[in-house]
Every structure is written in C-alpha cells, then in structure tokens.
Amino acid sequence: MLIEGPMNVTIAEPADGAGKILVIAFTADFQALDLAAQGAVFREYLSTLSEGVAASGLDDLNRQGMIIIQQFAEQLLPHIESGELALEESVTVQIRQESQAGALVDLLADQP
Numbered sequence: 295m296l297i298e299g300p301m302n303v304t305i306a307e308p309a310d311g312a313g314k315i316l317v318i319a320f321t322a323d324f325q326a327l328d329l330a331a332q333g334a335v336f337r338e339y340l341s342t343l344s345e346g347v348a349a350s351g352l353d354d355l356n357r358q359g360m361i362i363i364q365q366f367a368e369q370l371l372p373h374i375e376s377g378e379l380a381l382e383e384s385v386t387v388q389i390r391q392e393s394q395a396g397a398l399v400d401l402l403a404d405q406p
C-alpha cells in the first residue's frame with residue numbers, strides 16, 4: 295500500500311537478523327517548508343493515516359502496519375512542530391516483534 299506524505303519509510307534487515315529496521319527519511323519538499331507549514335502538513339499526514347486505518351477495504355495486516363506508522367508519526371509531531379528534529383537526517387527504528395515487522399513488510403511491499 296502506498297502511503298504518500300512528508301516522510302518516506304523503507305525497511306532494512308538488522309545485522310542480528312531479529313525483526314526489521316524502519317528507515318524514515320523526510321522528503322526534500324517537506325524539509326524546505328517553514329516550521330509552521332511543516333507542522334500543518336504533518337498534522338494533515340496524521341489525519342490521512344487515521345482515515346487509512348479506518349478504511350473498510352484495508353486488510354488486517356496492512357491496517358496493523360499503518361497503525362505502527364501512525365503511532366510513530368504521532369510521537370514525532372511535537373518534535374516537528376517545535377523544530378527540534380533534524381529533518382535532513384534519517385531516523386531508524388528497530389522493530390523486534392516478528393508480527394509487527396511482518397505487518398510493516400506487507401504494508402510497504404506494495405510501494406513503488
């Protein structure tokens with residue numbers, strides 16, 4: 295499933311082989327916005343994620359993956375709004391639980 299927004303999420307394999315690593319990078323267009331616009335765009339992104347999670351045609355595995363992305367994005371919002379996050383740098387998150395890692399792999403596998 296394609297989730298378009300201010301950040302691109304890819305999956306990498308951890309060195310120890312346990313779970314997956316999410317690599318989150320903010321788009322250049324998002325980075326170029328002023329602080330107020332970044333906050334507004336990111337809030338809209340969260341709204342879009344919420345709508346996607348609530349969509350009736352979404353299978354359970356994709357829904358679980360979207361919820362994980364949504365939860366992570368919710369945690370980022372105050373840091374984006376305050377300008378304390380270096381948007382030019384990638385953020386990595388290791389997901390150890392295989393069920394969560396599988397949901398993310400399935401969700402992101404359909405992206406071009």
